Amino acid sequence: MSRAPITKSGSERLRGELEKLKSSDRPHIIAAIAEARAHGDLKENAEYHAAREQQSFIEGRIAALEALLSTAEVIDVSRLAAGSRVVFGATVDLEDEDSGEAVTYQIVGDLEADIKMRLIAVSSPIARALIGKSEGDSFEFSAPNGVKRYEITGVRYA
Known part of the structure; x- marks a missing residue:
């Protein structure tokens, strides 16, 4: 199991x-x-x-x-020592490369995901695209309304 x-x-x-x-x-x-x-x-x-x-x-x-x-x-996310690399539990600051809009998400388990609280499931498309990236990296992923491009402006574990 x-x-x-x-x-x-x-x-x-x-x-x-x-x-x-x-x-x-x-x-x-x-x-x-x-x-x-x-x-x-x-x-x-x-x-x-x-x-x-x-x-x-x-x-x-x-x-x-x-x-x-x-x-x-x-x-316990506070004990992770991943530096500026995105792994499970990371709180990630993003900037939409098209609109310039800033957004912050925390990557959490499927059991606790809640988009209203900006908690995204580790299995979600955006989280899968983020995992392994580092601060300063750009990435894109397929969203329901088309391909979205973001730059990672911050990564923290708290």
């Missing part, structure tokens, strides 16, 4: 979500189910059915997080 890489901060974020689900959300939904049951007939009790559906979602998420975390290989 292969172990999926995950950054230390990503692992902590997922463990925090798991703890919240177990210690806060689960007891809250159990209480909501008990309250809805007290209202009587369960066949036509919308509150009961909604609470059971929410419970199912929470239990599924707990199981998924426990499975993910049990197979994850936590990598």
